[in-house]
Amino acid sequence: MNETNRFEPRIIAYVCNWCTYLGADLAGTNRLEYPANVRIIRFPCTGRIDFNLIVKAFEAGADAVLVSGCHPGDCHYTAGNYHARRRWMLFRQLLDTLGIDLNRIHFTWISAAEGRKWAQVVTGITEQTRQMGPYTAYREIARASA
Amino acid sequence: MIVDQLRELCARLLSEGTAQVVIGYGQAAPGKPAYPVFIRRAEDADQLVWNDQCMTNLAATLKRREVKALGKPAVIVKGCDERALIMLAKESQIVRANIYVIGVECNGAGRPAMAKCASCDVHVPRWTDTVIRETESQAAAVRTTPSSARYADLEAFMRKTPEARLAFWRAEFGRCVKCYACRQVCPLCYCERCIADKNRPCVIDTSATPKGNFAWHITRAFHLAARCAGCDECARACPAHIDLRLLNLALAAAAEDHFGWRAGMDPEAEPPAGAYSLKDKEDFIG
């Protein structure tokens, strides 16, 4: 595939305001380069990221979803990320049972100091998603009318 | 006979004023599925039945405004129904002391028995004010030890490829008409206003399209994660026979795997939903 028509994945990143968003900001102020395939949506806390938002992202045509927040122990609200972690432990099992591709959903902890990690994670997910190709399975479901 | 003891107890509770209403099973004709009856006068106690058609989980009636208005209830539960009752108490939806719980030993409901009965290990309710048991000779004839593993059906399903699983659910959810019978009969779906009925913002499309149906069934299943007591009433109520049991099993298996938790098995244990542990597994987080 040449440069002009190669598949550019659309990646939705749900990030917390206090750690990962600042980490992404740091990557920017440090002039670190990472793929422009990621669309960042900022939340107060990973604890606020409703599981339906992952489904919504796939409905809307995302090829991969990233959920990222503060490292354990660093939550601005003390325990939001612990609640989120437990939610994703169960939710992944439900998605797997439904046959939704777990390789398209990524979870990371990225602190405000980890601009480099943010750039690496986004680069890695973009590359992996590019290899896998567009995620059409769920998009088709979302677009089909009764 | 269990039914005689039930009727006698019902009449006594009502005449003594221990309960204002006894929620039990009635039946239109032998062999027909039993349904909830709400006995308020001792002389009506003979409307109660007890047989293998008593599948309904009566704990689900407690959430309804019309039932709450009847006064202090006595409710008949099987071992599996009792698990829902325990969850309702854990989630502060009922006050245990304000309900008289009549447990009945059950050795399988439905004809043929419901899928859950094959792996049942709660034949005798344990958290009741009274428990009515089969006589030893009757029990010996029908008693079953779990004949299949709890998650056998799920494990078989998970052997399919992810693509085959998604195709399966597309066909299953394709029949969903959004009648919400699954929600209405669920003892633990007690929200005054369901997220499916909210439209600002509209998280779940009201349309019974593939998109709207996936969104609904994912939400229903996940809102019951580590809470579902496994009564399978949702699957039984579904007019389109959608295999909702599999989704509930998936989350029950995950909860047992991660937290050693089975909803409503132990009235003393703290539910994992809405809590956390520093030791929670995070091998999937980078």
Added chain:
Amino acid sequence: MSEIITHAELRRLMDDWIARGGEVIGPAAVKPDLVQYARLESAGLMLSGYIHPANSIKEFFFPRSEILYRYKFTGKKIELSDVVNDPVKPMLIMGARPCDASMLPILDRVFNWDYKDNFYDKRRDAATVVTMACTEHDDACFCTSVGCGPAAEQGSDALLIRLGEDAFEVRCLTGKGRALFQGKTQPGERTAEIPPGPPLKFDADFVRKFTRDNFDNPIWGELTLRCAGCAACAYTCPTCHCFDIVDEGNAYGGARVKNWDCCQFSMFTQHASGHNPRSAQGQRQRQRLSHKFAIYPDKFGEILCTGCGNCGRICPVGLGVLTVLEEISNATPSLESVEPV
């Protein structure tokens, strides 16, 4: 003299319809334990030996979810695009029960009495409905109590009646029916027996009067106390036709959609103020039965129920139209004893 078609010829007729680009709908075993009216890929998938499928043919005329038009935002402008003229395929409904086809004249009135619903009408025009007379009935059936029957002809273009093991007698009832069976039948000497329907189970006139005179009767709440408040009855009912209109979309555009709705939901009559005129399930059940036996008949002259019995078969707590009306009839043995409240 009668017209006769063999099973093989009937299957050929259906497969021809599919081959010509049409859709065939008939009862099928969609799961091992579930019979529903469904789109058939071939005639061989059609089932025989069912009493009543677990849905109705309603959804092929009045789908559970239907786009009315699409909208798109471009800057400050809104662009609308109609879908009402999108063509529909010729539809052959084969093996509908007479109690299902009977809902067609009923819905015809609802969707045409003042506003003409082109979405419904275009499907109606594209459809040929072949009914199959019932040879069996179950405890839930009560067609004869509401003026329908095992070989009722309302809404049907042609009626098939079983004739021995391998043939049907065909009674063409409309031009569409005659066109469908033109040249496919043989004349025969035998005529089919019209099987007996279920016995009379209640007096519909009494029910009509009762619902009119007993708006505030506590019996409604009493008899329906076990109702769980779902829409399984309404959504499997051939005649229930309530719908809601919603916009579904995002910042770029979306669609205005017509979806089934049901009077048994507490949200159905919830006002924005928070007031709910039907705040209890008994009131909602009264509404459903009153609509069927008094409100619709007052407006259109016919009962809004064909006695198919799906509500009773499907209700998770065994509470169908029949259950409630039988109990009302038992509780008030004669009209004179009914005291208006």
